[in-house]
Amino acid sequence: MPTPLPPFDLDxxxxxxxxxxxxxFTRAAERVGRTQSTISL
Known part of the structure; x- marks a missing residue:
């Protein structure tokens, strides 16, 4: 039996x-409502 995959974070x-x-990253951060540094992390 294969090992189950860990849950995937849809966010x-x-x-x-x-x-x-x-x-x-900057425009994506604006789109998802987070800071650029959070997105690039």
Whole structure:
């Protein structure tokens, strides 16, 4: 039996998609309502 995967944080996925969609950390941070430093972390 394969080892189950750990739970995936959908907020992290949304943030990653925002970075790609908006072309950078600063604009993505504005979109998801977080600071740029939090997004880049």
């Amino acid at each position: 992290v996925l949304r943030t990653f998609v925002a970075i790609v969609d908006h072309g950078g």
